[in-house]
Amino acid sequence: MPAQLGLAAVAFVSPQNYPILIRALSSPSDDLLKYHYLAHTSLDVIDERIAAxxxxxxxxxxxxxxxxxxxxxGYVTPLKVKIVVAFALTDAVIRDADVIAVFKAFHLAYYRSVANPFLKLHVPLDTPSEHGTLLLAGSAQWRGFRRRVDEVARAAGALPVVNA
Amino acid sequence: MNSYPPELLAQLAPVMFVAGLDAPDAVPGTPVAPTPSTPSSTPLRVAQDHFLVLTQRLREVLAAQRKPAIWQPDKAKTFQVVLVDKEVRFPPRKVPPPSDQPQAAASPHSPLSPLTPTSPLYPDGLIAPIWVRKHTALLPSVFVLFIRLFEAPPHLLPRSPLDPPHPDRENEERRKDAEMSAEIALRKKTTNERGIKLTVVLIASRKMLDDPALDTRLTFIRRQSGLDYRAALFVLSPVSPSELSEFVKSLQQALYEPAVEYYTSHSKRVRRKRNRHAQATSAYMGPISPLGSSSIARPLRPEGWTVRYEYKMACFAEFRGEDEVALKHYQDAYSTLLVMFGSTAILPPRTKRWAEAKVLADCINIKICKLYLYNNEHSLALSQHTIHIRRFSDFSRGWGIGDETFEYWSWIARQYRVFGELLEQGTRSTLKLPVHAPARAPDLAASATLPTGLSELDAMRVLGLNPASALQHPGFYYYMAAGATEKRRERFLGTLEVIDLKNIPVPPGFGNEKKVDHLAIVLELYTKSYELFKTHSVVSNGQGQGRLTLRIAYRIAQTYYASGKFDMAVRFFERIARTYRREKWGVMLKPLLATWYACAQQLGDVELSVRLLVEMLGHGPTDDADDDGAMQEDLLAVLKSTVPSKPDEPLMVDLSESEPIFDSSIVFWKSEASVNERVAFQVTLTAPRSVELSALSFASLALYFSTTEQPVIIRHSTEPPSSAGTTQKVDLGEIAPGGGDASANLRWEKGAMIIFTGTLSSAMPTTLSVVRGALTLKEGNWTIEIPVISSAQREGDIAAPRWLTSVDPVRFIPLHRTNYSEVAVGHRPHQLHVDVSHQGPAYLDEEYPINIAITNSDDRQLDLDLDVLLQPTEIDEAINDIRIDDERSSSLIKGVSLGTVAPGVTAVKTLYLRNTGAPGDRILDISIQSHAPSDGVSDEPSSPSSPSSHLADTSELLRTLAIPTVDAIKTVYDVNYVHTKNPLPGLTDLRTYDSGYWDDGQGGEAVIKVKFECAGPWGLSVEKVRLVRKNGPHAKVIDCSLDEDEDEVASEWLSGDEFAAVCRVSISTEDDAEDDDAIAGPGEYELTWRRILANGDHGPLSTTRFPLPLLQPPRHTLVALLSLPASAKLHVPMHAKLTVRNHHPTRTATLSVLLEPDGNDAFLVAGLRSGRVPTLLPGAEAQLVWTLVPVECGFVRIPRIRVLDKRRVAPAPVAADGSPAPVDEEEMEIAIIDVRREKLPGRSKTGGEELADGAGAVGPIGPVLVLPR
Structure with missing residues (x-):
C-alpha cells in the first residue's frame, strides 16, 4: 500500500445509484454531507466515462x-457497483497504480462484506435483486463493512493505526 | 476580468494607424476634425460616390481585422487597426528632466518613466496600464496614409488617345502631386523619428489606372516625398468588397515585417537599458533611504526596474507574436515581483504601489496562464494559477489579510473568476480541455519499465496525474469563485457583528465592502457555473439534468434563500428534491427539506409547509437537531395556528417518492386460496424509532383492499390499548365487500407497532391485496391524508415477512414465502376420478378395448370432454389407429363430449386401439377437461375482448397410457425344394412358346410347411384358417393341406398351442435369373380369430394374415435322378429309371453311366452296364432304364450306379516339339438323387455359389423293400 495518499473519503454506490456506504476517512473526519454530495455528483462523470x-x-x-x-x-466493479474515493488535493502526482491498489482493497472489502450470509437472514425471498442486500451491507447494524473500510484506510495511511 | 485594467490583460498585436479614411460627413465636434480628404473638392458626383463607398468599406474591413480581446491565439498576420486623423500627433518621446532632479539629470526620460516627476509612476511605480495604452492606441508600428490622387477634371482630358495631352492638365497634375508629396514628406519625417514605417495608398479611379502617365506621376511622388522603395506606395481604385479584403490582407502581409522590426528595435532598446541598469545596480543601492523614512519618496528599486524592463520586453514580444519569448519575460517579471512582495521593505503593504503591484502580479499571472494555454500546456497553466494563489495567500497572511478576512476571500474569488473567464473565452474559440480518463492498461504496464529518454515529468505523467494541475472546465472555477465569495460574505458578516459588538476600528476597505451585494455576486457566479456545467456535461440522468448541476442548483437555491428570494429557492428545491428522492440520497435530502421548509414558512405557504413537515417526518431527524420531537411540534404548531386554503377538502400528502413515515408490511397467511375461502391477513404499521409521533392526532385509518370498493375505516378511539406493550393488535374480522368500520387507538409511541388483522375472501378468482392505506390527521381546521402503505421501502430497510402469533408476549413466526403480500384466488380444483382399465397386453391386428371411467367426486355437476392422442411410434410398419364410437383417427380424437355428469356419477367411454406392424409399446395421452356448467353465481359478464381462461372455471386431467402390444400368433416356416417329376420339354418343343406354358423344369417345386403357435398370454378362438392364393408369374400353389378342411379347423387355441399346415408350390424360374432373386410367396395364410377374454367371452373378430415366405429354389447344372419303386415282390422284375438332365444354360454334357454289380447284390440286373449317354444339349434330358429282379427279401439296396461327367480340362500349351500335348481328361462323379427322398434347401440369401451337382443335401439312395410273393 502506498504511503501518504491523503485518503479523505470513500463512497460505495449501488448500480441503481443508491448510496451503500459513504465514509469519511481523514482524521479528524470532517463534514460527511460534503462527501455525500461529492459521491452523488461524481456519478455524472462516472456515467460519462462508462458511456465513452x-x-x-x-x-x-x-x-x-x-x-x-x-x-x-472513480472505479466501477464488474457488477456496476461504483466506488468513489476522495483524496485531499495536494500538489503532487497521484500514481494511478496506487489509486488502483486502494480501489482494489476497497472492492475486496465490499465484496467480503456482501458475502456475509447473515445479511440475508431477515430478507424476504422475493427481493427483486441483490441490491437490497447490498444497501443493507452499508447500514448501521452491520459493522463489518465499516471495519474493513477503516482497515483499508489505515493501511493507506489515512487513519491512525489503533494499537500503534 | 472587469476588475483588472483591460490593457494589462488584452492580447497585444501590432498596431497600424490608418489615416485619410475619415468619414466625409463626420459631425463637427468629434475629436477627429473633418478635413477635406482629397484636394479635388468638386469632382464628379458619381465618382465621389464610388470613393465614398470605398472609404466606408475600407474602414469597415480594416476595423474588422482584429478586435481587442484577451484570448486571441491565432497567428494570422493581422494588425490592430486604429483609424486616426491625418494630422495625428504622437505622444512626446522624452521630456528633459526638471532641474530640481539631480538624480537623473543625465538624460531625458519618457513622461511615463518613474524618473519623470510628472509621471504617475514617480518616483517608484512599476509600470502603468497607460504605458500599454500608449503602445496600443497612441503609437503605431506602421502608419498607412490613404490619399486621393488628383485626377484632372474631364474637360481637361483628351477626347481621344490621339489628341495631344492638354497642357493645363499636366501642369495641374504636377502642381497637385508636388503638394501631396510635401504633405507625405512631412508625415514621413514624424514617423521616421520613431522608426515607424509609413505607407501611402493612393486612391484613384479605375480609369486612372490605365493612364500611361500614372507611372511617371508615382515615381515623381515617391521621389518627392522620400518614401521607401519597398511596400511604401500602393494604388487602389474602387473595387468589390472581396477584392478589398484581399487588398487589406496583402497590405498587412507586406507591412507585418516592418511592424515586427519596429517592436524588435524597441525590445533591443529596453534590453540595452536593462543590461546597463543591471551593471549600474550597485550605484543605485547607495542612496536608498533607510526603512524608517518611508514617507519620503524613494526612487524605484533595482528589482522594480527589472520588473519594468521584463514586462516591457514581454509586451513587445507579444506584439511581435512571439509567445515563447513573451512567456519567458513575463515569468521573469513575475518572479521578480514575488521577490519584491517578499519584503515589506520593498513593497510596504496597503500602499498605492503595493496595490498596483498586486494588480500587476495578478495580470501577469493571467498572461502566463494564457500563454501556457495557447500552447495547450494545461497542467502548467493550472499550476501557475495554483502557485499564484498559494504564494499570495502566504503573502496575505503576512500582510494581515489572511483567510479570516473578507478581503482575502474577495481576492481568491477574483482569481478563480478571472481564471474561469479566461478558460471560458478560450473554450469558446480554440482551447480544448483535456480529458482525464486513465491511461489504458498497456500504457500502465509499459510504464513499469520506463524508457530512459523520458524526463521525470513525463514519467510521472505516464504513471498518474497531479489532480491539483488537472485542468477542468471553467464551471469548476466559477464554482470555486462562488464558494470563495460565500466565505467572503461570512467573514464580512462576522466582522460586521464584531464591529457592532465591540466597537473595534473598522478594517480597511470595510466601507466599500458594505456596498457590495455579496449574494448577487454569488448568484451570478453559481449561475455561470451552472450553465457551464450544463454545457460540459455529456451524460444526463435521464431528466436532462446532471447531478453536478443539481448540486450547483442547490447552492443557487441556498443563495436565493439567503438573499430572501424564497419563491425562487422553492422552485429550485422542488426540482432538486425529485432526483435526490428517486436515488434515495436521504442524507442530502434532509438539509434540503429543512431549508425548503424554512422557505415555505417565509412564504407563508402553509400547505407546502405541512407537506414538507410530513415528508421530513419520514426522513427522520436531521443530524444537528437532537430534539426528535421538534418536527412533530412544528407540525402541530403550524396546524393549530393556520387555516387551510380549502378547509372542506382534505390535504393529500404524496409520499410516493420519498421515505414513508410508517414502516408498513402486509402479510397474508396463504399465497393461494380458492374462491370464497377466507384468508387471514395482517397489516402492520410501525412508527420510526427516531421520530416522535405520539402527539399527532390521527383520526382514522382507511385501508383499501383489492376486493372492496369502499375502504375499511378504523376510527380512533380513546379507550386505552388492549395490551401494555408497544405492539397492539386490532382485529378487523371478516372484511365485507362494502368496506366497514372499526375503531382502535391510533396513537403511536416511538417504535410502536399496530397490527391490523382480519380475513378476506373473494367469490371470484382474483388477486387479494391491500391496495393502499391512508391515515387522516385532524388538527384544528386541517384534515390531512397521509398515505401509509406504499411500495417505497425505507432506505436500506428490508423487512422479512413475519406473522404475529401472540401479542403477549410478542411473538412472530417468519414466513418463508416469496409472495406474501398478496393472495391468488382461484377456483377449487374439480374432483374427478379417472379409471382406465384394459387387459394387456394387446394383440396385433386386434381392436383392443380400453375402458375409461370418469367419476365425478365433486359436489357440482361438471361438463366433461375427452381428448385422446395416439403418439406416433417408431415401430416398423406400425399403422395404428384409435376409435371412439364412430370416430376414428390415426392420431387425435378431440372433444368427445361425455355430457354433464352429476356428482357421484361415472361416465364410461371405451376407446379402441388397433395395432399392426411389429410388437412394442403404444403410447396414448388422454385428457379430460371438466368445466362447471356456466350458470349460477359465476356467470359474470367478463369482458368479451379478453376471454381470460383465468376466470373460466375449468380444469384438465391428463393420463398417459403405455399399451404393450404382442403378436397373437407366431409362425415358423420350413421350405424344401424338389425337382420336377415331369419330363423336360425338348429343345425344340413348340409348346414352350405358348403363353400359358408353365416351365417348372428348372425351378421344380417347393414344399412349404408352416407352424402357427398361439404366442400371447390369452387364448384364441380361431374360426378359420385358410391359404389365400395369390399365384404369380413365377410361383403358384399346387395344393395345400387346408384346402379340404378350412372350415373344420375352427378350434380354441390356448397359449402355447401349435397348428401346422403344408402346401406345395410350383416354381418357374427365369432362365437368366440373378443369384439373389427371390420369388414372392404366392399367397398368404389368413387366420380369423377372436380373443378369449378372462370371463370366457370372445372378443371381436380379428384377422391376421401371414404371407408365404420368399422362395429361393436351388440352382443346378447336371442332375441325375433315380426313380425307384418303394417296394417290390421277390422274383418279379421292377424298373429303375435314371433321368439325367443338363440344366446348364450353355454347356453340353458328355456323361458315362456305370452300373457296378456286386456278388452280394440282391438283384439281377438287365440293362446297360457301362456306356455313354448321348451328348446332352443344354436343357435336354436322357433317361436310362434298368430292369431289376429282386432275389432277396427285406430292405435291399440296388447295385451301385455311377454317373461320370467327362470333360476336357483346358488344353495344355503346345509342346516344344510341336506334337500335340496329351489331353487331360477329368472325371467328375455326379451324385444321384433318389427322388423318393429328395429334399433340397433353398439358396441361402448370401450364397452366391451354385450347388455342386447333387452334392450337399443328397442322401444315399434308399433301399427297396422286397416282399416275398
Whole structure:
C-alpha cells in the first residue's frame, strides 16, 4: 500500500445509484454531507466515462474531477457497483497504480462484506435483486463493512493505526 | 476580468494607424476634425460616390481585422487597426528632466518613466496600464496614409488617345502631386523619428489606372516625398468588397515585417537599458533611504526596474507574436515581483504601489496562464494559477489579510473568476480541455519499465496525474469563485457583528465592502457555473439534468434563500428534491427539506409547509437537531395556528417518492386460496424509532383492499390499548365487500407497532391485496391524508415477512414465502376420478378395448370432454389407429363430449386401439377437461375482448397410457425344394412358346410347411384358417393341406398351442435369373380369430394374415435322378429309371453311366452296364432304364450306379516339339438323387455359389423293400 495518499473519503454506490456506504476517512473526519454530495455528483462523470469507454473496459475510471479541496477518483466493479474515493488535493502526482491498489482493497472489502450470509437472514425471498442486500451491507447494524473500510484506510495511511 | 485594467490583460498585436479614411460627413465636434480628404473638392458626383463607398468599406474591413480581446491565439498576420486623423500627433518621446532632479539629470526620460516627476509612476511605480495604452492606441508600428490622387477634371482630358495631352492638365497634375508629396514628406519625417514605417495608398479611379502617365506621376511622388522603395506606395481604385479584403490582407502581409522590426528595435532598446541598469545596480543601492523614512519618496528599486524592463520586453514580444519569448519575460517579471512582495521593505503593504503591484502580479499571472494555454500546456497553466494563489495567500497572511478576512476571500474569488473567464473565452474559440480518463492498461504496464529518454515529468505523467494541475472546465472555477465569495460574505458578516459588538476600528476597505451585494455576486457566479456545467456535461440522468448541476442548483437555491428570494429557492428545491428522492440520497435530502421548509414558512405557504413537515417526518431527524420531537411540534404548531386554503377538502400528502413515515408490511397467511375461502391477513404499521409521533392526532385509518370498493375505516378511539406493550393488535374480522368500520387507538409511541388483522375472501378468482392505506390527521381546521402503505421501502430497510402469533408476549413466526403480500384466488380444483382399465397386453391386428371411467367426486355437476392422442411410434410398419364410437383417427380424437355428469356419477367411454406392424409399446395421452356448467353465481359478464381462461372455471386431467402390444400368433416356416417329376420339354418343343406354358423344369417345386403357435398370454378362438392364393408369374400353389378342411379347423387355441399346415408350390424360374432373386410367396395364410377374454367371452373378430415366405429354389447344372419303386415282390422284375438332365444354360454334357454289380447284390440286373449317354444339349434330358429282379427279401439296396461327367480340362500349351500335348481328361462323379427322398434347401440369401451337382443335401439312395410273393 502506498504511503501518504491523503485518503479523505470513500463512497460505495449501488448500480441503481443508491448510496451503500459513504465514509469519511481523514482524521479528524470532517463534514460527511460534503462527501455525500461529492459521491452523488461524481456519478455524472462516472456515467460519462462508462458511456465513452469501450465495452469490457477497465474498472478503474481514473481522476473524475477536483472540487472543494479534494480530487475524486472513480472505479466501477464488474457488477456496476461504483466506488468513489476522495483524496485531499495536494500538489503532487497521484500514481494511478496506487489509486488502483486502494480501489482494489476497497472492492475486496465490499465484496467480503456482501458475502456475509447473515445479511440475508431477515430478507424476504422475493427481493427483486441483490441490491437490497447490498444497501443493507452499508447500514448501521452491520459493522463489518465499516471495519474493513477503516482497515483499508489505515493501511493507506489515512487513519491512525489503533494499537500503534 | 472587469476588475483588472483591460490593457494589462488584452492580447497585444501590432498596431497600424490608418489615416485619410475619415468619414466625409463626420459631425463637427468629434475629436477627429473633418478635413477635406482629397484636394479635388468638386469632382464628379458619381465618382465621389464610388470613393465614398470605398472609404466606408475600407474602414469597415480594416476595423474588422482584429478586435481587442484577451484570448486571441491565432497567428494570422493581422494588425490592430486604429483609424486616426491625418494630422495625428504622437505622444512626446522624452521630456528633459526638471532641474530640481539631480538624480537623473543625465538624460531625458519618457513622461511615463518613474524618473519623470510628472509621471504617475514617480518616483517608484512599476509600470502603468497607460504605458500599454500608449503602445496600443497612441503609437503605431506602421502608419498607412490613404490619399486621393488628383485626377484632372474631364474637360481637361483628351477626347481621344490621339489628341495631344492638354497642357493645363499636366501642369495641374504636377502642381497637385508636388503638394501631396510635401504633405507625405512631412508625415514621413514624424514617423521616421520613431522608426515607424509609413505607407501611402493612393486612391484613384479605375480609369486612372490605365493612364500611361500614372507611372511617371508615382515615381515623381515617391521621389518627392522620400518614401521607401519597398511596400511604401500602393494604388487602389474602387473595387468589390472581396477584392478589398484581399487588398487589406496583402497590405498587412507586406507591412507585418516592418511592424515586427519596429517592436524588435524597441525590445533591443529596453534590453540595452536593462543590461546597463543591471551593471549600474550597485550605484543605485547607495542612496536608498533607510526603512524608517518611508514617507519620503524613494526612487524605484533595482528589482522594480527589472520588473519594468521584463514586462516591457514581454509586451513587445507579444506584439511581435512571439509567445515563447513573451512567456519567458513575463515569468521573469513575475518572479521578480514575488521577490519584491517578499519584503515589506520593498513593497510596504496597503500602499498605492503595493496595490498596483498586486494588480500587476495578478495580470501577469493571467498572461502566463494564457500563454501556457495557447500552447495547450494545461497542467502548467493550472499550476501557475495554483502557485499564484498559494504564494499570495502566504503573502496575505503576512500582510494581515489572511483567510479570516473578507478581503482575502474577495481576492481568491477574483482569481478563480478571472481564471474561469479566461478558460471560458478560450473554450469558446480554440482551447480544448483535456480529458482525464486513465491511461489504458498497456500504457500502465509499459510504464513499469520506463524508457530512459523520458524526463521525470513525463514519467510521472505516464504513471498518474497531479489532480491539483488537472485542468477542468471553467464551471469548476466559477464554482470555486462562488464558494470563495460565500466565505467572503461570512467573514464580512462576522466582522460586521464584531464591529457592532465591540466597537473595534473598522478594517480597511470595510466601507466599500458594505456596498457590495455579496449574494448577487454569488448568484451570478453559481449561475455561470451552472450553465457551464450544463454545457460540459455529456451524460444526463435521464431528466436532462446532471447531478453536478443539481448540486450547483442547490447552492443557487441556498443563495436565493439567503438573499430572501424564497419563491425562487422553492422552485429550485422542488426540482432538486425529485432526483435526490428517486436515488434515495436521504442524507442530502434532509438539509434540503429543512431549508425548503424554512422557505415555505417565509412564504407563508402553509400547505407546502405541512407537506414538507410530513415528508421530513419520514426522513427522520436531521443530524444537528437532537430534539426528535421538534418536527412533530412544528407540525402541530403550524396546524393549530393556520387555516387551510380549502378547509372542506382534505390535504393529500404524496409520499410516493420519498421515505414513508410508517414502516408498513402486509402479510397474508396463504399465497393461494380458492374462491370464497377466507384468508387471514395482517397489516402492520410501525412508527420510526427516531421520530416522535405520539402527539399527532390521527383520526382514522382507511385501508383499501383489492376486493372492496369502499375502504375499511378504523376510527380512533380513546379507550386505552388492549395490551401494555408497544405492539397492539386490532382485529378487523371478516372484511365485507362494502368496506366497514372499526375503531382502535391510533396513537403511536416511538417504535410502536399496530397490527391490523382480519380475513378476506373473494367469490371470484382474483388477486387479494391491500391496495393502499391512508391515515387522516385532524388538527384544528386541517384534515390531512397521509398515505401509509406504499411500495417505497425505507432506505436500506428490508423487512422479512413475519406473522404475529401472540401479542403477549410478542411473538412472530417468519414466513418463508416469496409472495406474501398478496393472495391468488382461484377456483377449487374439480374432483374427478379417472379409471382406465384394459387387459394387456394387446394383440396385433386386434381392436383392443380400453375402458375409461370418469367419476365425478365433486359436489357440482361438471361438463366433461375427452381428448385422446395416439403418439406416433417408431415401430416398423406400425399403422395404428384409435376409435371412439364412430370416430376414428390415426392420431387425435378431440372433444368427445361425455355430457354433464352429476356428482357421484361415472361416465364410461371405451376407446379402441388397433395395432399392426411389429410388437412394442403404444403410447396414448388422454385428457379430460371438466368445466362447471356456466350458470349460477359465476356467470359474470367478463369482458368479451379478453376471454381470460383465468376466470373460466375449468380444469384438465391428463393420463398417459403405455399399451404393450404382442403378436397373437407366431409362425415358423420350413421350405424344401424338389425337382420336377415331369419330363423336360425338348429343345425344340413348340409348346414352350405358348403363353400359358408353365416351365417348372428348372425351378421344380417347393414344399412349404408352416407352424402357427398361439404366442400371447390369452387364448384364441380361431374360426378359420385358410391359404389365400395369390399365384404369380413365377410361383403358384399346387395344393395345400387346408384346402379340404378350412372350415373344420375352427378350434380354441390356448397359449402355447401349435397348428401346422403344408402346401406345395410350383416354381418357374427365369432362365437368366440373378443369384439373389427371390420369388414372392404366392399367397398368404389368413387366420380369423377372436380373443378369449378372462370371463370366457370372445372378443371381436380379428384377422391376421401371414404371407408365404420368399422362395429361393436351388440352382443346378447336371442332375441325375433315380426313380425307384418303394417296394417290390421277390422274383418279379421292377424298373429303375435314371433321368439325367443338363440344366446348364450353355454347356453340353458328355456323361458315362456305370452300373457296378456286386456278388452280394440282391438283384439281377438287365440293362446297360457301362456306356455313354448321348451328348446332352443344354436343357435336354436322357433317361436310362434298368430292369431289376429282386432275389432277396427285406430292405435291399440296388447295385451301385455311377454317373461320370467327362470333360476336357483346358488344353495344355503346345509342346516344344510341336506334337500335340496329351489331353487331360477329368472325371467328375455326379451324385444321384433318389427322388423318393429328395429334399433340397433353398439358396441361402448370401450364397452366391451354385450347388455342386447333387452334392450337399443328397442322401444315399434308399433301399427297396422286397416282399416275398
Amino acid at each position: 469507454a469501450p465495452k469490457n473496459a477497465e474498472s478503474y475510471l481514473g481522476f473524475l474531477y477536483a472540487m472543494e479541496e479534494v480530487a475524486v477518483y
